[in-house]
Amino acid sequence: KQEVTQIPAALSVPEGENLVLNCSFTDSAIYNLQWFRQDPGKGLTSLLLIQSSQREQTSGRLNASLDKSSGRSTLYIAASQPGDSATYLCAVDQTGANNLFFGTGTRLTVIP
Amino acid sequence: NAGVTQTPKFQVLKTGQSMTLQCAQDMNHNSMYWYRQDPGMGLRLIYYSASEGTTDKGEVPNGYNVSRLNKREFSLRLESAAPSQTSVYFCASSEGYSQTFGQGTRLTVV
Numbered sequence A: 001k002q003e004v005t006q007i008p009a010a011l012s013v014p015e016g017e018n019l020v021l022n023c024s025f026t027d028s029a030i031y032n033l034q035w036f037r038q039d040p041g042k043g044l045t046s047l048l049l050i051q052s053s054q055r056e057q058t059s060g061r062l063n064a065s066l067d068k069s070s071g072r073s074t075l076y077i078a079a080s081q082p083g084d085s086a087t088y089l090c091a092v093d094q095t096g097a098n099n100l101f102f103g104t105g106t107r108l109t110v111i112p
Numbered sequence B: 001n002a003g004v005t006q007t008p009k010f011q012v013l014k015t016g017q018s019m020t021l022q023c024a025q026d027m028n029h030n031s032m033y034w035y036r037q038d039p040g041m042g043l044r045l046i047y048y049s050a051s052e053g054t055t056d057k058g059e060v061p062n063g064y065n066v067s068r069l070n071k072r073e074f075s076l077r078l079e080s081a082a083p084s085q086t087s088v089y090f091c092a093s094s095e096g097y098s099q100t101f102g103q104g105t106r107l108t109v110v
Helices: none
Strands: A004-007 A010-014 A019-025 A032-038 A044-051 A056-059 A062-067 A072-077 A086-093 A100-102 A106-111 B004-007 B010-013 B019-025 B031-037 B043-049 B064-068 B074-078 B087-095 B098-101 B105-109
Touching: A004 A086, A010 A019, A019 A032, A019 A086, A019 A106, A032 A062, A032 A072, A044 A056, A044 A062, A044 A072, A044 B098, A072 A086, A100 B043, B004 B087, B010 B019, B019 B031, B019 B087, B031 B064, B031 B074, B043 B064, B043 B074, B074 B087
Parallel strands: A010 A106, B010 B105
Antiparallel strands: A004 A019, A019 A072, A032 A044, A032 A086, A056 A062, A062 A072, A086 A100, A086 A106, B004 B019, B019 B074, B031 B043, B031 B087, B064 B074, B087 B098, B087 B105
């Protein structure tokens, strides 16, 4: 069974700092990997999706990388802002049927 | 631009009671999903529906039933609620790989 782990569970950084969130998965036979953002009391918002054949995806200040063979993905946030404070979740799709296995998330706090 | 709407937002049940969580989407998506999110754990898939008229079990289906009433609506039923079903429930829909999530239903079973 696929297991997805995110470390650290929580992270606090001062505004303006660049930061990296980590995601690891046990079964490297994945179809794609996604990063989501969750604000308190809200649903999830999709940030980036990386297909298994891709190495990275970028959207604005966000860059996600994928190393399928080692079972790892990172989410890089440049020049962090207080509005980036949220929980970030990664999820893997093993079959392409969009049945996602989620990590436990990293709660990010950006201090003004 | 409602997206995915879940009702109710909060619910308290007594052990053994039944209830149905409602989910509706207005994006004409084919696929819909139900997840639960527990403290310290990621979201886990309960059931999904790849298209109208079909439903399949996810990772944690025990204790739940679902109905894909039409293309817009996908309901989740707890026939006999247990304290272990205390959780936040999320409905999502998708066309392609991008899922759109509802705001969640916080369910407490006492």
